[in-house]
Amino acid sequence: MGTIRMDRRLFLKAAGATAGVAATTQVACLSYFKKGRSAAAENREVPTTCELCPNKCSAIAVVEGGLVKKLNPNPENPKSRDMLCARGNAAIKQVYDPDRIKKPMIRMGARGEGKWKEVSWDEAFDFAAKKLAEVKDKYGPQASLWSSTEGFQEVFFKNLGLAFGSPNLVRHPTLCLASVNLAYSATFGTVPSFDLLNSKFVIMSGANRFESIITPDTMDLIGGVMERKAKLVYLDPRFTVTAAKADEWYPIKPGTDLAFILAMIHVIIQENRHSKDFVAAFTTGFDELAEHVKQYTPEWAEKETEIPAKDIIRIAREFADAAPRSLYYAGRRSSWYQNDFQMRRAQAILNAIIGNWDQVGGMVPNAKLPKGEFLFMPWDEPKAPRVDEIEKHFPLAAKGDGVYLKLRENVLSGKPYPIKAWMVYKQDPMNAMPDQAKTLKMIEGMDFIGVIDVQMSDMAWYADVVFPESAYLERTDPVEVMAGIWPAVVYRQQVVKPIHDTKPNLEIVQGLAKRLGLSDYFDYTIEQWVEAEFKELPIPMAMEHMKKHGVWAASGKPVYGKTLNPDFRFVTKTGKIELFSQRLQEAGYDPLPVYAAPVQPPGDRFRLILGRVGYFTHANQSNNVWLNEFMKENDLWINPKPAERLGIRNGALVEVASSVGKVKLKARVTEEIRPDCVFMLHGFGKKSKLQSLVYNVGASDAVILETAWDKVSGNAAFHETFVKVANA
Amino acid sequence: MHEFNWGLLIVVYLFLGGLSAGLFFAAGLANYLEVDGQPAYPRVARMGALLAPWPVAIGSALLILDLGNWWRFYKLFVHFRWESPMSIGSYLLMLFTGIAFVYAFAWLPEDWRQRLFSKVPPTWKQVHRLNVDISAHRKLIAMVGFPFSIGVGIYTGVLLGAVSARPFWNTNLVAQMFLFSALSSGAAALLLAMVLDKREPIQTHETKFLITLDIVFIVLELFIILPYIIHGQLSVLAVKQALWLILGGPYTVVFWVFFLGLGLLVPLGIEVSELAPSLFKGKAFHGDRRLALVASSLVLLGGFLLRYIFVYAGQVSSFHRMGMLQ
């Protein structure tokens, strides 16, 4: 047979034609699918409010193809303006974290063993309600503890506790800022904001504003220091980022800030640099103060603080002369020493006598905005007294917040009465409280533990049932008013539907309420709740505006001086700013701050001090993959001199031991810390395997911190632990 | 320091590319030189021609596989960018490889050629048309190929030398260094091949030719390396810091002991000691098989190590230190 001769030309023609057809088909298919995809895909921008820390910055979520791709700043927020910090940007990875709790889970093995069964919501609710009812029957509703952290949806959780009949709601402030809040309230009747944007002279004790948390205060301060030539004096046992940017840094001896402040007051009064008019018109107790501070000379303070007397004098003079645009920044996390309340009181007094109250660049009382309330069925007030005996031991402390560490002591002792059920919302007591062994004992004593959280914290790991809350990008929340120099209202609305079988806290609460026979108290939707809130707010077309903008700012210009008229009555006993506090005296506390030298660690030990970084929020976010990249494990900061003495090299594994526990982590030998202190970060050494990036990585400070608290506010004192450090 | 972008595959390719260039050069030269109208070094000429295309072919394959998307290598030939040493180099490489294969084909013994074409299906007439004896054109092909072989030998150096960001590379001597190393490797490889190929006895005059060639190239290499170091040490800080990598830094031992010592000076010494009696004392040249084996292997090792040191140390050397403020 003849063979088919492949004519070259024919071949090329055929090849070309085939190629052409193939190419056009491919291109056609591609464009078809591309078009089809983008038409079906969801592309939109949704304004919302970030929840990765309590600052409530506004963000605009960019959704592409149904996924949250980016969070952009929302310049309409007068506080966060056009910034979004590392955490704000990383919120995306909170939603798409493979370690997230994806379904309700009930514990199978022992607590902390990590054996979980995924269950339906009904099963989880039924189980939890049954256990709670059992505790209620056997011990009374007060035998349940409801602990939560600040959040837009926290109110529902707290209400559930109250409706259940328990007075034992405990929140985070006594692990955080209760002392500073109480100190300023006791002095001014309110906690003011600090006008860092306009200040000319700022003193900060700790409050590592450029590093520990990135907030509008950070923005204002960096602008102040770098652009507006404001002066920053910073006291910290560590050379932090704030120290690096400050004009003056003093490695103050830990726990002696009170001495520094008292000496400053001494100098200012002695040299008559205080604002006499202001003091006369708006304060009481100046004479007592003047007499009281006579003993606190700069020379004396130098011995206590290790800050040269001549600098204390100079700073006092510069501070007073820059008034009213000078301020001693109050700080946020003030859970440092057992005298913290009195130290913050001294701060408040110092701020008061130079007359920076309600002035540009000084302290400004917060302007508020009225928010409506959804009227729901009220429940009976819980009958039993609080288990932390707060009225007896901490009469001045905020009752709704409780005193956490005292509460734990009482729970462990079983007196005044037992606590047998523990519901936790948005909190990780395992890491938030010191002396983890005690927390574990507290857990042991519970008949039931239920945790509501987005991720599997260590607390959730030790729970009996875990209710996964939807991440903030997946939910709509109640409206929040940001009181302050520029008050604003922020809104959080759902950006994407929950990607797992999770629910917003309200629905979780409602699920539990139903089975506890408390449905009537939670018979509303989030939309109804928000509607009611909008009713009182001075926002035109509120719902529409908020859905479109996410934030509403009150008038552009802040208002100063409203309280600076003789008719104004401060919310104090005397109606004036109380330099001398009768209220404190009546409660049995020092009415003026009295200094007592802090106990020093014995020769071979170090004081353990704590701090934060702006890419983690306390003990969480360290498992966020984008944030974890910046710090994969924590280490122990130690000065080279003691390190050499102990034979510790940089990067070596060391054992850090206190009287309550010991941990192992790597050493960071650095010049940036006092020789008598060591430092470690929070949020590592996790026990939860579903925090896979930080499970067993580094160490948890909670294990070695000892229990101590400030006796006036009940605020935890986290810097009172002395540790021994040695090569592991 | 982050991980190396160019790794062992690149080092091996640079070595193999240079090796082919050297093989081709030696083979072409051996064919060009005639005695009484006949090629002076026929065995070298033949072995060189047949061996030359393979290292570069393998090296090119490795190079293609090293790409992020290997199937995109064709894009190199859809664009031409005269400022990019890699663009020029890829064309050079392609052309050189082609010429080297043609040259090898020109040296293919008749029976091998027939056996090769017998593997092709008889219906592929167009392919069978290529079954011709082109041995008459050997000289022409060699002449055409010479500049490309030099080009390949040089461009591998230019590839590195053109990078102003890396002080260790950014010297105008790198190209010559690589070229002479390539030519020396080629000569050494042929020597090694001749020694290993026990089918024929060693032609001493051919061995002498290769050894002479190798000595010349090694000496030229030393003439480049010495100024590279001396002048570099007299140059600006960045260059001095770069040179520290081989003057006390992590690549010091491999440079001085293994590359310079074992890869250059020892084989040079062996070869000179072999050649010296016939050169200075008029004695007959006697090539020791084992010494030839050792010397040629060491030269090849040296050639490889030169590229290893340069590719790695060069990537460590940088004005810029990631993460460090300067």
Add this chain to the structure above:
Amino acid sequence: MAMKKKRYALVLDSRKCINCKACVVACKAENQVPVGNTRNWINEARQGEYPKLRIDFEPEQCHHCEHPSCARVCPTGATWMRKDGIVLVNYDDCIGCRYCMVACPYDARYFHEESGTVHKCTLCSHRVDKGDLPACVETCPSKVRVFGDLEDPTSRVHELLATRRYRVKEPQTGNGPQLYYLL
């Protein structure tokens, strides 16, 4: 209509940089940078002995050079410079040879494993072309970064470079980097 020539650049006031990493995460999200790679970073310098100490931070990324050595060595022309100065990579033409990575004086590029191509900072050209700022510039809490057109006499970058002292990194390569660090 003749388009006026543009020259985009970044002016950085490193004194304000507090190493908060907001820019790094914003870039990561905006440009889908894989975990383990980064398009921008913060350099640190720590000096001194307790208690006399100093820390400096300095952001860095691709300098979008005027005479980019990366574009010069690219064998396919995949790396190229736009008329407005932004240096980009055409991923379709990139063969992943990584010559550009080796040639960059700032080690600003990374190899994108998934696509087998080389990536780097694009000054968020997709945002810039819409009139927005690059993600890193927008998000910065301390406002370290100023982005703009040097050829525009009304722009802030133009003003800063006219009135402030500044430096660029590694000018000796002749690349003409367009990241200006205020002194």
